[in-house]
Amino acid sequence: MAAFLDIRDLSIAFDGKTVVDRLSFTVSAGKTLALVGESGSGKSISALSVLRLLDERHASYPTGEILLEGDEDLLKARPQRMRQIRGRRISMIFQEPMTSLNPLHTVEKQIGETLAIHQGMRPNQARKRTLELLDLVGIPDPEHRLDYYPHQLSGGQKQRVMIAMALANEPELLIADEPTTALDVTVQRQVLELLRSLQAKLGMAVLLITHDLSIVRRYADDVVVMEKGRRVESGPTETVFQSPTQAYTRMLLASDPGNLTERPENNAEAILELNGVNVRFPLTRSFFGRPKSWLHAVRDISLTVRQGETLGIVGESGSGKTTLGMALIKLVQSSGGIRFRGQSIEGLNQKEFKPLRKNIQVVFQDPYGSLSPRMSIAEIVGEGLMVHMPDQKEQHEAMIIQALKDVGLDPDARNRYPHEFSGGQRQRIAIARALVLHPSVILLDEPTSALDRSVQKQVIELLRSLQQRYGLSYLFISHDLAVVRALSHQVLVMKDGKAVEYGAAKQVLRAPQAEYTRNLLEAAFFYQDADTGEVRAD
Structure with a gap:
C-alpha cells in the first residue's frame, strides 16, 4: 500500500526544549494508523505539526521531514501552499468541538466557508453541499439545523458537524484527535462507525489520536505507541496488542480500571x-x-x-x-x-x-474548571473547613495536610496553584477537598x-x-x-x-x-x- 504521509526522524522543540524526539511513522492510503500514549507523550503536537498548526514563533523542527506522497516536504512548504493543503488534501477533527466551532456563526456558515475557500462555491451551491454533508454524517433534519449555532447542538451533533467540515472537500487524509472524548458510549460508537464507513467510501487515510485502547483495537490497522515524545513501539494493531515487546506498552494494556467489586454486607446502615x-x-x-x-x-x-x-x-x-x-x-x-x-x-x-x-460532598467532572486558579491548594482544600468548622481554625492546617496525604499528594505542595499540577493530580486535589470534611x-x-x-x-x-x-x-x-x-x-x-x-x-x-x-x-x-x-x- 502506497504511503500517503511519511514522517521521518521528526523532532519538535518549543523555545529550544525538545518535546518530540526523532519520531517516524507512515500513514498508508486507505488505512488507519493510531497514535497512542498518555497525556504529554507528544501525540497531538505531532499531528498538529503535519498541518503546521504549531505557533512557529516558539515551535521549531530541529530534525526530520514530513513527506506528502513521498516527495513534498511539508516542513519546507510556503504558507500559501499549506493553505491549499489544509482542509483540502488533509483535514483535522479537533478534540473539543465546542471550542473549535465558532460560537457566533451558524452551522451553514462554518461548513460553507471551507467550501467557498477551497472550491469557490457560490452560496446556493455551498448550501446544497452542506445539506448533503449533514445528511452524510447523520444529523437529523439537516435543513432545520442549518441555522443552528453550536450551543444549540448536543455534544454528539457538534462532533458530527466537525466531521462534516473536515470531510467537506473529500480529503485524502483525516487526522482525528480524540474524536470521541466525553461522548456517550452510543454516540462514540456511532461517530467511529461513521468514520469507518466514510473512510471506505472515500478511500481516505486516517491518523487516529486517542488514549482509549479499546477504540484502537477495534478501528486501527496499525499503531504507534509514544512515551515522552518518543516512539517506543509500533506495528500492526493485533500484533502489538497480543505480543507487546516494551514495558510501557504492557503497562498501557494493563490499565483496565478493574473487575466487578464485591458488594459489602447487606446489613450495613x-x-x-x-x-x-x-x-x-x-x-x-x-x-x-x-x-x-x-x-x-x-x-x-x-x-x-x-x-x-x-x-x-x-x-x-x-x-x-x-x-x-x-x-x-x-x-x-x-x-x-x-x-x-x-x-x-x-x-x-x-x-x-x-x-x-x-x-454529602461532590467531586465534579472537570477538575481544572472546578478549582479556582486564584487560590492555592491549601486554600481550595480548606475552604469547606472555613464554612463548616470555623471554630476549629487551629486544626485546619493539620486536616488539610492529612487530606492531601490521603489522596497521595505531597503536603509540601499545598502552597502551589492548580495550573502547576497534572490532570490526575488536580482530580486528587478535588477529592481531597471533598474528603477533608469527613x-x-x-x-x-x-x-x-x-x-x-x-x-x-x-x-x-x-x-x-x-x-x-x-x-x-x-x-x-x-x-x-x-x-x-x-x-x-x-x-x-x-x-x-x-x-x-x-x-x-x-x-x-x-x-x-x-x-x-x-x-x-x-x-x-x-x-x-x-x-x-x-x-x-x-
Whole structure:
C-alpha cells in the first residue's frame, strides 16, 4: 500500500526544549494508523505539526521531514501552499468541538466557508453541499439545523458537524484527535462507525489520536505507541496488542480500571434512601411568570445506598444522571422522599440543610474548571473547613495536610496553584477537598472522563482505598461502563429521566434484562457470551 504521509526522524522543540524526539511513522492510503500514549507523550503536537498548526514563533523542527506522497516536504512548504493543503488534501477533527466551532456563526456558515475557500462555491451551491454533508454524517433534519449555532447542538451533533467540515472537500487524509472524548458510549460508537464507513467510501487515510485502547483495537490497522515524545513501539494493531515487546506498552494494556467489586454486607446502615423522586424544570412561562410547560428530567426514582457502597448511575446525555445527583445533594429542587441516615431532608431549605451538607460532598467532572486558579491548594482544600468548622481554625492546617496525604499528594505542595499540577493530580486535589470534611457520601460526577486510562486506574484505586478506610458511600455518575464496572456495587441505568434497570452490578452488567442496557454495553465494546449469556469486556 502506497504511503500517503511519511514522517521521518521528526523532532519538535518549543523555545529550544525538545518535546518530540526523532519520531517516524507512515500513514498508508486507505488505512488507519493510531497514535497512542498518555497525556504529554507528544501525540497531538505531532499531528498538529503535519498541518503546521504549531505557533512557529516558539515551535521549531530541529530534525526530520514530513513527506506528502513521498516527495513534498511539508516542513519546507510556503504558507500559501499549506493553505491549499489544509482542509483540502488533509483535514483535522479537533478534540473539543465546542471550542473549535465558532460560537457566533451558524452551522451553514462554518461548513460553507471551507467550501467557498477551497472550491469557490457560490452560496446556493455551498448550501446544497452542506445539506448533503449533514445528511452524510447523520444529523437529523439537516435543513432545520442549518441555522443552528453550536450551543444549540448536543455534544454528539457538534462532533458530527466537525466531521462534516473536515470531510467537506473529500480529503485524502483525516487526522482525528480524540474524536470521541466525553461522548456517550452510543454516540462514540456511532461517530467511529461513521468514520469507518466514510473512510471506505472515500478511500481516505486516517491518523487516529486517542488514549482509549479499546477504540484502537477495534478501528486501527496499525499503531504507534509514544512515551515522552518518543516512539517506543509500533506495528500492526493485533500484533502489538497480543505480543507487546516494551514495558510501557504492557503497562498501557494493563490499565483496565478493574473487575466487578464485591458488594459489602447487606446489613450495613442505609445512608441514602430515595422514594419516588422527581425533578421538573419549567420550559415556558405565562405573561405573569407562571410555568406553562415542564421538562420532567427525573421521574419516580427509588433506591437505597448503604454505608461503604457505591451506586453507579449510567445513561446517555440527557438521561437525568447529573440532575438526580444534584437533587440528592439539594442543589436542584425535587419532590418525593429523600432520607439521609433516616432523617427526611426533602423539605429542608438551604439554611436548614447547611449542617448536613458537610456530610454529602461532590467531586465534579472537570477538575481544572472546578478549582479556582486564584487560590492555592491549601486554600481550595480548606475552604469547606472555613464554612463548616470555623471554630476549629487551629486544626485546619493539620486536616488539610492529612487530606492531601490521603489522596497521595505531597503536603509540601499545598502552597502551589492548580495550573502547576497534572490532570490526575488536580482530580486528587478535588477529592481531597471533598474528603477533608469527613463526609459520609461523595457524589462523583464523571470524575475520570478526561483522564488517561493509566491515570483513571490510579484514581479508581485511590477511591477504592478511601472507601475501605473511611466507610464512604459513593454516587458514581459516568458514561464509561468500564469504570462503572470497576467501582460499583449497584448500578442504576437511566433513560429519559426514568430508571430502566436497577440492581446489583454483577446482575446488571453481566446479565442485563433491558434492551437499552444491552445496547449501552454493546456500544461500550462489551459482548455477550453465546454459551453463558454473560456480558464480557471486548
